[in-house]
Amino acid sequence: MVEDVIRLEKVGKAYNLGLPNETEVLRDIDMNVARGEFVAIMGPSGSGKSTLLNIIGLLDRPTAGRLFINGADTSALDEAAITRLRGHVIGFVFQYHHLITAFTARENVMMPMLVNEGFPNAAMEQRANELLDRVGLRKVAHHLASNMSGGQQQRVAVARALAMNPDLVLADEPTGNLDTTSADGVFDLLRQVNRRTGTSLVMVTHNMELARRCDRIVEVVDGRIAG
Amino acid sequence: MSRWTPFEWIAATRFLREGRMQTLFIIGGIAIGVGVIVFMSAMLAGLEINFIKRVLTSQPHIQILPPDQIARPLRGGQRVFEDAVVQRPSQRILSIDQWAKIRQELLAMPEIRTVSPTMAGSALAVRGDASRSISLSGVEPETYFDIVRVPDYIVDGQARLASDDIVIGVELARNLGASVGDKLNVSVASGAARALTVTGLIDLGNKGANQRTAFVALRTAQSLLGMIGGVTTLDLSIADIYVADTIARQIQASNDVEADSWIATNAQFFTAMQAQKSTNTLIRVFVGMSVTFGIAAVLVVSVIQRSKEIGILRAMGASRGQIMRVFLLQGGLLGFVGSLFGSALGAAALIYWHAVARQADGTELFPLIMERQLFIITAAGATLTGLVAAMAPALSAAKLDPVVAIRG
Numbered sequence: 001m002v003e004d005v006i007r008l009e010k011v012g013k014a015y016n017l018g019l020p021n022e023t024e025v026l027r028d029i030d031m032n033v034a035r036g037e038f039v040a041i042m043g044p045s046g047s048g049k050s051t052l053l054n055i056i057g058l059l060d061r062p063t064a065g066r067l068f069i070n071g072a073d074t075s076a077l078d079e080a081a082i083t084r085l086r087g088h089v090i091g092f093v094f095q096y097h098h099l100i101t102a103f104t105a106r107e108n109v110m111m112p113m114l115v116n117e118g119f120p121n122a123a124m125e126q127r128a129n130e131l132l133d134r135v136g137l138r139k140v141a142h143h144l145a146s147n148m149s150g151g152q153q154q155r156v157a158v159a160r161a162l163a164m165n166p167d168l169v170l171a172d173e174p175t176g177n178l179d180t181t182s183a184d185g186v187f188d189l190l191r192q193v194n195r196r197t198g199t200s201l202v203m204v205t206h207n208m209e210l211a212r213r214c215d216r217i218v219e220v221v222d223g224r225i226a227g
Numbered sequence: 228m229s230r231w232t233p234f235e236w237i238a239a240t241r242f243l244r245e246g247r248m249q250t251l252f253i254i255g256g257i258a259i260g261v262g263v264i265v266f267m268s269a270m271l272a273g274l275e276i277n278f279i280k281r282v283l284t285s286q287p288h289i290q291i292l293p294p295d296q297i298a299r300p301l302r303g304g305q306r307v308f309e310d311a312v313v314q315r316p317s318q319r320i321l322s323i324d325q326w327a328k329i330r331q332e333l334l335a336m337p338e339i340r341t342v343s344p345t346m347a348g349s350a351l352a353v354r355g356d357a358s359r360s361i362s363l364s365g366v367e368p369e370t371y372f373d374i375v376r377v378p379d380y381i382v383d384g385q386a387r388l389a390s391d392d393i394v395i396g397v398e399l400a401r402n403l404g405a406s407v408g409d410k411l412n413v414s415v416a417s418g419a420a421r422a423l424t425v426t427g428l429i430d431l432g433n434k435g436a437n438q439r440t441a442f443v444a445l446r447t448a449q450s451l452l453g454m455i456g457g458v459t460t461l462d463l464s465i466a467d468i469y470v471a472d473t474i475a476r477q478i479q480a481s482n483d484v485e486a487d488s489w490i491a492t493n494a495q496f497f498t499a500m501q502a503q504k505s506t507n508t509l510i511r512v513f514v515g516m517s518v519t520f521g522i523a524a525v526l527v528v529s530v531i532q533r534s535k536e537i538g539i540l541r542a543m544g545a546s547r548g549q550i551m552r553v554f555l556l557q558g559g560l561l562g563f564v565g566s567l568f569g570s571a572l573g574a575a576a577l578i579y580w581h582a583v584a585r586q587a588d589g590t591e592l593f594p595l596i597m598e599r600q601l602f603i604i605t606a607a608g609a610t611l612t613g614l615v616a617a618m619a620p621a622l623s624a625a626k627l628d629p630v631v632a633i634r635g
Contacts, residue, residue, distance in 0.1 A: 050634075059542055059629045080546065087544015094633060098539045102238075102245035112543040114234045121230055164544075 003071050005168050005200045006033040006056055012064030013051055013223075025051050026223045029065065033168070036198040038191065040211035043220035049204045050172055052220060056202060057170045058086045070167065087116045091161030091199075093171040093190075098157065099145035105156045106132060106141040112163040131159035135189055151182030158189055162199070169193070171203040175210065183207070235549060238540075239556035246529060253525045254565045260514040261569020261609055266576045267507050268601055273593030275500055279468070282493055284376045285431060287343070287462035288471050290492075291329070291478065292485045293321045320348055322457025329482055330461060338465050338474055343370035344458035346448040352395070352441065353412040354403040361399060361441045363413070365448020374464045377429060377442060383407050384427035388444045393423035396437035397430050413441075419451050515612055522561050522616035526554055530624045537624055538632025551625040558617020559610050566609030570602045 013026040025048045033039050043049050054060035055067065058074065067074045069089060074082070091112070099108045109128040114120055132138045135155040140148060145156065154174060161169045171190060175183035187210050194201045203214065211217050219226040243250045298316045323329065326344060333342045346365035351358055368388045372378055377394065378386040384407035386394055393411060405411060405425050414420035423443060431437055449455050461484075465474055471488035478486040490497060530537070537550055574597055584592040 054630050057542065059633070083541075083544055083546050086542060092539075092542045094539070096535075098535060098633065100536045100539065102241040111540070114237070115540060115543050115545040115549065118233055119230060120232070120234075120237070160543075 003035065004032040004068070005035050005037075005070060006031070006202070007068040007071075008032070008056070008065065009068070010065035011052075011055060011062045011067060013048070013055060013060070014063050017063055024223060026055070026062070027064075029225055031218060031225060033200050033202055035167070035200055036194070038194045038201045038215045039203070040214035040217045041202060041204045041220060042206070042208070042211050042217055043226075047220045048223045049220050053170050053172050053202065053204050056168075057090050057092060058082050087112065088164055089167050091164065091166040091169040093154070093157045093161045093169065093174045095173040095176045099148075099153050099160075101144065101146040104142050104144055105137060105148065105152075108145055108156055109159045109163055112160060116164065127163065128159075131162055132156070134162075134193075135159045149182075151178055151185060154178060154182070154186050155189060158186065158193070162193060162197070165197075166199065168200045168202065171201065173204050173206065175205065175207060183210070187213070234545075235552040235556055238553045239560060242529065242533065242553070243557055243560060246532075249525050249529065250561070253521055253561055254568060256521045257518050257562060257565025257609060257613075258568035258572055260518045261566045261605055262572030262576060263514055264511055265570055265573025265601065265605055266580070267510060269573070269577050269596060269598075270580065270593055271503055271507055272598075272601075273596050274503075276596065277591075277593050278496060278500075281432075282489060282496070283468060284379065286489060286492070287374045288465045288468055288489050289463040289475050289478070290487050291323065291333075291461040291463065291482075292487070293323045293459070294483055294485050296321070320452065320454070320459055322454055322459065323461060323484060326458050326461060329484065332482075333461070333463065333478065336474075338467065338470070339463055340466055341370050341373045341462075341464040343367055343374055343462045344445060345371065345460045345462055346445055346452060346454065346457065347459045348415065348448065348452040350413050350415045350441075350451065352399065352403060353414065354405050354409070357403045359399055359402050360439070361395070361413070362439045363415075363441050363443060363448055363451070365443050365445040365452075367445050371462065374462050380429040380431055381427050382430045384425070386429075386442075387426045388442060389426075390444050390447050391421075391423055392426040392444065394427040394429060394442040395425060396440040397428050398434055398437035399439065399441065400425065400428050402438065413443075413451065415451050415453075417453055419453060421447065421451055423447070515608070518562075518565075518609070519612050519616040522558050522613050523619060525561070526558055526617050526620035527623070529557070530554065530620045530627075533624075534627055534632045537627050538629040541627070541629035542633065547625040550627075551621045554621035554624045555614055555617045558613040558615075558621070560613070562609040562611070562613025562616070563606060565613075566606040569609070570605060 008029050008031045011026060011029040012024065014022055014024045016022045029052065041049050041052065051060065055062050069085060100111065103111065106128045109131050110120065110124045113124045113127065129138065129141065132141050135158055137152060137155055140152060145153060148156070174190065175186050178186060190201055190203065191213065193199055205211055296316050296318055298313050330342045330344065333339050344367060348363055350361050350363040352361045368386070372386065382397060388394065393413065400406060403411065407425055407428060409425050410422050411425060412420060412422050429440065431440060449457060465471060468489070472490050475486040475488040478484065540550060577595060577597065581591060581593065581595045586592050
């Protein structure tokens with residue numbers, strides 16, 4: 001049996017819990033992502049898509065239900081274990097590129113490895129070069145992140161998300177700020193990564209056309225999964 | 228990226244380099260603060276050393292005098308006094324009782340370097356129509372010159388004291404119209420008088436002293452003042468000048484004499500020095516505080532500016548500790564680099580001020596002392612200050628919720 005990379009059981013998220021202004025963002029979410037699957041999450045603004053993604057990515061903790069990563073329950077894990085899991089199992093691609101501007105493209109790609117291992121080494125550099133090759137940006141490896149176009153930055157961000165060879169890449173509207181050509185390019189790259197390495201992908205998007213090209217669409221409406 | 232530099236160091240230096248203006252301005256601020264501290268400390272230390280040098284080459288470290296003469300009230304029976312008012316007796320010039328024996332005992336103490344017997348009294352110097360009162364010191368040149376560097380003060384002639392020689396202050400010589408080789412008639416209240424030859428003129432740097440001071444051989448003074456074999460003081464030099472007080476007390480306790488240390492006789496100077504030092508400490512504290520607040524302010528702003536990047540790093544698996552160390556390091560680095568520039572600034576100011584500020588006689592106001600220790604302590608202090616200043620911003624950076632940071 002192929003184990004799910006992610007499994008959510010009755011996951012809920014509420015802010016200001018127990019206060020008069022309590023707001024429920026997510027409720028009773030049951031969802032799973034199989035190994036190698038490419039899932040699109042769609043839904044109107046404010047429906048809780050990003051919160052769901054943050055919970056899956058261990059950036060946020062659910063207030064109800066349980067989240068399993070590679071079959072292991074995460075609700076019992078402490079801060080250090082969560083941090084380790086985040087570093088080794090999950091890669092992020094954010095909407096606004098979010099490269100670290102003080103570093104070059106290659107250093108940005110090396111960053112997850114550097115953060116997790118503490119000291120730089122030649123293998124990291126080599127891996128960063130390979131990844132930049134894969135996203136077609138080897139020639140700008142020495143450019144500072146602040147000197148690159150939006151499409152280039154997002155490609156570097158994809159390369160960075162893959163640095164630790166994660167089981168799962170989470171992408172929060174990775175193409176939201178890009179023109180159609182760049183958006184297609186970044187999506188194709190994600191699809192290609194997914195096919196080649198078998199990395200599971202969860203992508204939040206507003207773009208119906210791109211969503212249709214994923215394996216499955218999960219629609220979130222008013223904090224619940226629709227349909 | 229070198230293999231030996233950890234993530235925290237790489238990130239800290241990059242962040243500082245990227246925030247060019249902020250970094251430059253705060254380093255400038257730290258450098259000025261450190262420069263002020265280095266300058267003040269080195270100058271004060273120099274002034275102190277200079278003063279101590281001056282004091283200690285012109286006076287003994289400890290001076291031993293005969294005890295004060297006291298009048299005791301007449302007593303009738305138990306607790307019955309015959310006289311209500313007791314007049315203080317006139318203090319005749321007396322010799323120190325058993326001084327040769329005391330001298331032997333003192334020389335046996337390891338802390339004491341030199342013991343020089345002196346016979347001092349007042350006399351009148353007469354040359355032709357001019358006469359001046361002088362304070363006459365009969366000394367043993369071979370030991371006395373070890374304590375008071377008379378030869379260093381010679382401006383004319385030489386510091387030779389045979390039995391018929393006299394060395395006098397330059398003002399006295401001018402008043403008497405005497406120069407080297409001339410004869411003076413020196414007489415004392417008892418009527419004794421001797422004709423002495425001027426062998427040297429000295430300038431003690433003080434007009435009053437130059438008007439009165441006269442040195443003769445010990446025996447000459449003893450015979451003039453009518454105290455053959457007696458001495459009025461024993462002058463001491465010791466190895467560690469800062470324990471003079473303690474040694475003086477020891478001597479006083481074990482002998483029937485009075486012992487004054489240079490620390491007691493220059494109490495005013497020490498009070499002034501102490502005031503200077505506490506002022507300096509106060510300045511250091513306040514400069515340190517303003518540097519601390521400056522660094523903290525810059526880092527607080529930097530944490531806000533970089534909140535997204537901090538969130539990203541946390542999402543990549545950076546621990547709270549790593550984020551905290553990145554910002555602590557920035558504080559430490561700012562302090563350290565600022566202290567390097569500050570030390571250079573302080574040293575330059577010292578060199579300039581040393582060249583410009585002079586005493587009335589043209590000699591240096593303070594010796595140029597740049598101890599390595601001062602710079603090392605200052606650099607360490609500034610680095611520590613930077614770390615302390617970075618504590619609050621680093622903690623707030625570490626506490627940032629990655630979700631909020633990324634969304635913001």
